[in-house]
Amino acid sequence: MANSTKTVAQMLPGEAAVVSSISTGELANKLLEMGFLPGSAIVYNFSAPFGDPICVSVSGYDLTIRLEEAAMISILN
Amino acid sequence: MKRLKVALAGKPNSGKSSLFNQLTGLNQKIGNFPGVTVEKKTGVCQLDADTQAEIIDLPGIYSLYPRSVDEKIVAEIFSDKRSTSYPNKVILVADSTNLQSSLLLLTQLIELHLPIVLALNMVDLSAKSGQSIDVNTLSKALDLPVVMVNSRNGHGIQELKKILLAPIKVSSQKFYSIDPEILPTVENFKKYFHLESNYEAYQYLQQVENLSFISESDKTFIKQTAQASNFFPGKYQGAETIIRYQFIQELLNKVIIKTARSEWKKTSHQIDKVLTHKVWGYLIFFGILFLIFQAIFAWAQAPMDLIDLSFANLSNWLRDVFPSGPFFDLITQGIIPGIGGIIIFVPQIAILFAFIAVLEETGYMSRVVFLMDKIMRKFGMSGKSVVPLISGWACAIPAIMATRTIENWKDRLITIFVTPLMSCSARLPVFAILIALIIPEEKLLGFFNFQGIALMGLYLLGFLAAMISAMAMKWIVKTKEKSFLIMELPTYRSPNWSNVGLTIVEKTKTFVFEAGKVILAISILLWVLASYGPSSAMSEAEQVVTNQIEIGIIKPEEKENQIMAYKLQHSYAGIIGKSIEPIIAPLGFDWKIGIALITSFAAREVFVGTMATIYSVGNTEDQTTIKSRLREEINPDTGGPRFTTATGLSLLMFYTFAMQCMSTLAIVKRETNGWKWPILQLIYMTGLAYFSSLLVYQVFS
Numbered sequence: 001m002a003n004s005t006k007t008v009a010q011m012l013p014g015e016a017a018v019v020s021s022i023s024t025g026e027l028a029n030k031l032l033e034m035g036f037l038p039g040s041a042i043v044y045n046f047s048a049p050f051g052d053p054i055c056v057s058v059s060g061y062d063l064t065i066r067l068e069e070a071a072m073i074s075i076l077n
Numbered sequence: 078m079k080r081l082k083v084a085l086a087g088k089p090n091s092g093k094s095s096l097f098n099q100l101t102g103l104n105q106k107i108g109n110f111p112g113v114t115v116e117k118k119t120g121v122c123q124l125d126a127d128t129q130a131e132i133i134d135l136p137g138i139y140s141l142y143p144r145s146v147d148e149k150i151v152a153e154i155f156s157d158k159r160s161t162s163y164p165n166k167v168i169l170v171a172d173s174t175n176l177q178s179s180l181l182l183l184t185q186l187i188e189l190h191l192p193i194v195l196a197l198n199m200v201d202l203s204a205k206s207g208q209s210i211d212v213n214t215l216s217k218a219l220d221l222p223v224v225m226v227n228s229r230n231g232h233g234i235q236e237l238k239k240i241l242l243a244p245i246k247v248s249s250q251k252f253y254s255i256d257p258e259i260l261p262t263v264e265n266f267k268k269y270f271h272l273e274s275n276y277e278a279y280q281y282l283q284q285v286e287n288l289s290f291i292s293e294s295d296k297t298f299i300k301q302t303a304q305a306s307n308f309f310p311g312k313y314q315g316a317e318t319i320i321r322y323q324f325i326q327e328l329l330n331k332v333i334i335k336t337a338r339s340e341w342k343k344t345s346h347q348i349d350k351v352l353t354h355k356v357w358g359y360l361i362f363f364g365i366l367f368l369i370f371q372a373i374f375a376w377a378q379a380p381m382d383l384i385d386l387s388f389a390n391l392s393n394w395l396r397d398v399f400p401s402g403p404f405f406d407l408i409t410q411g412i413i414p415g416i417g418g419i420i421i422f423v424p425q426i427a428i429l430f431a432f433i434a435v436l437e438e439t440g441y442m443s444r445v446v447f448l449m450d451k452i453m454r455k456f457g458m459s460g461k462s463v464v465p466l467i468s469g470w471a472c473a474i475p476a477i478m479a480t481r482t483i484e485n486w487k488d489r490l491i492t493i494f495v496t497p498l499m500s501c502s503a504r505l506p507v508f509a510i511l512i513a514l515i516i517p518e519e520k521l522l523g524f525f526n527f528q529g530i531a532l533m534g535l536y537l538l539g540f541l542a543a544m545i546s547a548m549a550m551k552w553i554v555k556t557k558e559k560s561f562l563i564m565e566l567p568t569y570r571s572p573n574w575s576n577v578g579l580t581i582v583e584k585t586k587t588f589v590f591e592a593g594k595v596i597l598a599i600s601i602l603l604w605v606l607a608s609y610g611p612s613s614a615m616s617e618a619e620q621v622v623t624n625q626i627e628i629g630i631i632k633p634e635e636k637e638n639q640i641m642a643y644k645l646q647h648s649y650a651g652i653i654g655k656s657i658e659p660i661i662a663p664l665g666f667d668w669k670i671g672i673a674l675i676t677s678f679a680a681r682e683v684f685v686g687t688m689a690t691i692y693s694v695g696n697t698e699d700q701t702t703i704k705s706r707l708r709e710e711i712n713p714d715t716g717g718p719r720f721t722t723a724t725g726l727s728l729l730m731f732y733t734f735a736m737q738c739m740s741t742l743a744i745v746k747r748e749t750n751g752w753k754w755p756i757l758q759l760i761y762m763t764g765l766a767y768f769s770s771l772l773v774y775q776v777f778s
Contacts, residue, residue, distance in 0.1 A: 022315075027561055029314040033140045034563050035178050037322050045346070049355035050451040053460075053562055060175045062342075062566040064447045069561055 008070035011044035017077035035059025087170030089137030095228035173203035188276035192245035206337035388417030411604035429471035434580035438572035457551025469499030498543035515725030592740035599679030614647035665724035723777035735766035
């Protein structure tokens with residue numbers, strides 16, 4: 001389980017993965033509400049010109065999140 | 078006539094506003110929810126011959142748990158049965174292309190025991206994506222009426238109205254069982270507060286700080302009980318969300334017969350490749366900004382001139398018709414020009430918001446947030462601050478109101494604080510006359526107009542001051558709240574023009590009524606200060622001028638204007654102007670300019686009119702007359718002209734930075750819930766204006 005701690009912040013353009021967990025904290029519920037649910041597929045689309053924020057597809061729509069939030073979302077792929 | 082109250086709820090980008098516009102058309106008004114600062118958009122919809130519905134448009138939210146000022150109101154509305162805004166029925170507007178994120182809020186509202194109709198909106202896009210939904214099964218599973226609508230062309234609206242006319246029973250569906258640990262407390266609250274559902278009582282626990290209708294003593298009681306049961310707001314929320322989504326997932330597996338083809342968003346993604354490109358993205362954004370600028374300056378000119386002329390004519394005509402006297406003078410010289418001074422900005426504000434509405438409608442504004450977020454964060458703001466800052470070029474009032482979507486308090490506060498430094502349209506007439514006075518009308522390299530460059534420089538200066546001030550505030554203001562950006566990037570689509578039209582009407586109304594009432598009140602007060610003074614001096618005016626005509630200092634044809642100038646100089650405003658002269662002398666201003674500074678405290682554009690009166694030009698329509706009169710003015714100390722380059726530049730600095738807008742202060746007070754920030758803003762901006770003027774004058778003189 002070497003890469004079990006990989007997060008959305010480390011994904012590359014075009015990469016797909018499955019959300020494994022959301023780190024606890026005040027934003028956890030907001031991320032869940034927006035569709036970052038454990039088990040859902042996530043695709044990294046592209047980042048903004050300075051590398052942050054990023055655009056991902058999850059739960060049927062495109063969302064923008066900052067790298068800080070992306071680091072709270074653990075993935076498996 | 079029967080009257081229903083219907084609330085429109087749903088996630089952002091679900092076409093909720095279009096549906097609201099379809100239902101109500103131009104029968105809309107904007108007010109405030111009692112006791113809170115959030116804007117309340119309501120409209121009337123005729124359901125049938127004898128039933129009307131008052132439709133309340135609520136801010137777009139994903140769940141009942143709020144993150145921004147805007148969102149707090151929704152939980153409040155649905156939890157306070159005694160409120161006059163409590164709806165009889167609710168329309169839950171869902172984005173058919175993304176039912177999952179649309180239904181979370183629905184499951185929460187059902188558990189508040191509200192009678193709901195589910196409107197599946199954007200069926201056109203859903204069809205385009207190749208998706209099919211089994212509406213009957215959906216309706217049965219949720220135990221509520223479901224209707225398909227297209228808020229762009231009005232399809233399904235009649236059906237929706239029919240459903241609203243019939244009684245809607247509360248859905249019996251259950252989704253979430255409150256954790257057994259806290260359930261006894263919730264049940265006690267339900268009894269104690271006489272509530273219908275457990276979930277309602279649960280919201281009292283979860284959102285005790287957000288529900289303003291709960292009395293302070295009840296809040297203390299709720300908080301103490303929560304503490305005793307080891308509960309804190311936010312606890313169990315994650316688990317609740319997951320359980321709700323599990324239900325929604327299972328439901329969607331049943332009702333979505335055919336899933337959307339993945340390639341239907343391909344065009345949108347291709348557009349994104351260009352619009353968020355590291356070079357093209359910014360070039361296009363700055364190109365659009367340039368276009369907006371061009372539009373505000375060039376296209377607004379003709380209607381503005383027309384408004385100016387009409388009000389001047391109206392005022393003159395009334396002066397001829399009415400007998401003279403203090404009451405009629407108040408109307409013709411105080412109130413009418415006051416209203417004219419408000420209406421004149423309507424063209425610029427309308428044009429700016431037309432652009433902003435189109436950019437928001439198409440989905441481009443979310444990309445601007447995306448592009449600018451990283452840069453704006455360096456300055457203590459967020460990508461969402463861009464729209465308020467751009468709006469600030471037209472008027473700070475709608476701009477400051479647009480900050481309500483910024484979730485983080487610090488980001489929002491900084492945006493509110495620096496927005497008035499963006500040069501608003503009221504500064505333009507002042508800039509125009511001063512630039513014409515001190516900058517030669519020549520061309521650099523035969524192409525760039527010096528006056529144009531100077532004007533651009535002033536806008537740039539205001540913008541830089543805003544950004545630098547924001548950066549400084551980033552270090553000063555402390556917050557524990559975490560800033561975040563989690564936002565949908567909606568699929569691009571062509572704008573819905575009736576939405577654009579209604580946004581223009583709405584924003585213009587906001588300006589006219591919010592700014593208008595303050596500007597009008599202050600302009601009346603200032604008119605009084607400028608028209609009245611210690612009675613001996615005022616009554617002498619005519620005699621003094623007549624004497625001066627006799628000894629030949631003044632030409633007889635200038636008598637009227639000279640009397641007015643004399644009166645202004647000896648009025649209360651004149652007295653104040655003279656008393657502040659020692660303070661403003663180091664800036665290169667004399668007491669006459671002092672009077673103009675005083676009168677333009679409420680609204681800066683008054684400067685031009687005051688200068689015209691004080692230099693007895695009389696008629697303010699003719700800018701060249703004012704200009705040449707100002708040029709002739711002699712400074713008695715130096716014997717040279719009063720309006721030297723140094724004085725002109727100093728005045729320009731002052732008007733670029735100074736907080737001379739009572740309406741903005743009033744809005745900032747409302748949006749920040751107190752006098753602290755507007756007072757700090759007033760001190761900071763006036764200080765900045767004073768010292769920059771001082772510096773510029775001392776360097777150039």
